[in-house]
Amino acid sequence: MARDSRHSAHPVCRAVAKSRKKARSACGSQLWQMSDDEVSTALLEATRLRAQVEALELKLAAEADRRAVGDKVGATDTASWWGHETKQDRPAAKRRMRLAESLDRHTPTAAALAEGAISTDHAKVITECVDRLPDDLDDPSIPERAEKHLLTEALDLDPRTLAILAKHVLTVVAPEIGEERDARALEREEREARANAWLTMAPDGKGSYRGKFSIPTMQGAMLKKVLLAFTAPKHQAATKDGDAEQDQVERRPSPERMGDAFCELIERLPAHKLPTLGGLNASIIVLLDFTGLKSDIGRAVLETGEPISASLARRMACEAGLIPAVLGSRSELLDLGRTARLFNGAQRLGLVVTQRVCTALGCDWPAHLCHAHHDDSWFTSGETDMKNARLLCPRHHARIHDPRFETTIHPDNQVTFHMRT
Incomplete structure (x- = not known):
């Protein structure tokens, strides 16, 4: 008992106990009694408090590693001991230990985290950037200036944007050497990204293929922009029927929209x-x-x-x-x-001129983005000519081949669909 009292008397232990008591009090309070301003203020304070607690945790982790506390129980290293005792994922514990060791070398960043001014994600970006700086810099003050610059930017930027800025920090703090070095580093990164690009995919036995990939930034940005063009609300609205489905277009989860867009891109x-x-x-x-x-x-x-x-x-x-x-x-x-059964370029041009938009009633999908469809199926001896052709957007082209729908072609050449009963 005396040992516990002695430990709890330490200022660090008292600060931890005080923070825990404050957090428990807030969680146990009646939040519905708080005003909007009080809730927003409390949320921001809680976020800063989390950063401060994480700063203390990482500082203690670095000290525990210096003392090799895991050796007492035969642990491989302190991170393994920490992960086991706190039921953390082992790789996550090792990543946090690396950040703790890095913060131990970067006092300004550790201080900013302890004040709650930045998050651990910001701290990770800053320490990794400074640690990556070349060892052969003529001016020994460059790493310190780089860290100070990134800390200033971190007050206004999210970690992802800060990471982009960190790629050319040398150009900002030491332009006389930074431009050339940053350019060479960027070229090396691009070469490595292209050389290490990969893609895996396999059928899952349930009607889908599953996979993942890693591609360079340029090609990734190109693919993303193409897919976003397919998922834009205006583009999506042109393939939806009725106001009820319009809301679904806007609110559909982004991963599903991107999946649909990827399928359409492949088809096109x-x-x-x-x-x-x-x-x-x-x-x-x-x-x-x-x-x-x-x-x-x-x-x-x-x-x-x-x-x-x-x-x-x-x-x-x-x-x-x-x-x-x-x-x-x-x-x-x-x-x-x-x-050769496909409509040729001249026929496609003729369809664009004569039909202008998707021929499904109420659809305004532009002709140049539509599919050319045979009214009389090519499989039943339908001819590939203008009299047997119509333009349909991807959605309505799928629907006209869906056996759940009946199709009616009106005298004005527009098509309507009705669910079979």
């Missing part, structure tokens, strides 16, 4: 401009049972053996340059389609 890749062996849509062969193809419940099989619905195969065959291999009842090859 110009097959004639892609390498022959990597032609994606142009090289995909779809095996179709002729009897099933004529019904609403038919299905098709990709050359890899993976099944897709016949309605999806029909839709994609209108535009994407699939090669349909139509099979008879005994799996004999009845017809191997040719991409």
Whole structure:
């Protein structure tokens, strides 16, 4: 008991106990009795308090590492001991220990964190940037000036923006040498990013492919901008029917919007401009049972053996340059389609001039972004000519091939869809 009293008398221990008591008091209070100003003020104070507590935690972690407290129980290192005792994820504990060791060398950043002026994410950006500075700098004051500059910027920037600024901190604090060094470092980073780019993907057996990738900043920004063009509210609204779905367009989770956009981007890749062996849509062969193809419940099989619905195969065959291999009842090859069935450039231009927008009633999707669809299916001897063609946006092109919907073509050439009963 005396030992506990002696430890609790230490100023650090008293500060921790006081913060804990204050936090418990706030959590136990009736928050509904607080005004809006009181809630917002308390939230900001709690955020600063968290930074101060984390600063103390990291300072104690660095001291514990200096004393090798984990050795007493045979731990591999202090971070492993810390992670085990506090049930932290081990890699996370090691990352925090590295930050603690770095803050021990960067007093100004540690002080700013202790005051609650910056977050641990800011501190990580600053310490990593200063630690990455070259060792052969002629002016030994450059690291100190760089740290001071980043601390000043951290007061107004979020960690992500600060990390971008940190990439060229030498140019700011030492322009006489910084521009050249930062340029060389950026070029090296780009080369390494391109050399280390990777992508993995595999079918999950549930109708989807799953994967992940790492690509350089430039290509990543290009891909993101293309996908954002597909997910823009105006773009999305053009493919939605009715006011009820309009709200869904705006509120749909971003990852889902980006997933839809990625699918549409792949479908729109110009097959004639892609390498022959990597032609994606142009090289995909779809095996179709002729009897099933004529019904609403038919299905098709990709050359890899993976099944897709016949309605999806029909839709994609209108535009994407699939090669349909139509099979008879005994799996004999009845017809191997040719991409010549696609509408050519002159026909597409004619459709753009004459139809202007998607021909689905109420849709204003521009013609140059629409798919060219055969009214009489190419699979049932429909001809690829202007009389048999109409423009449909991606959404309505999918719907016209969906067996759940009935299609009505009106005298003005507009199309309406009705759910089958």
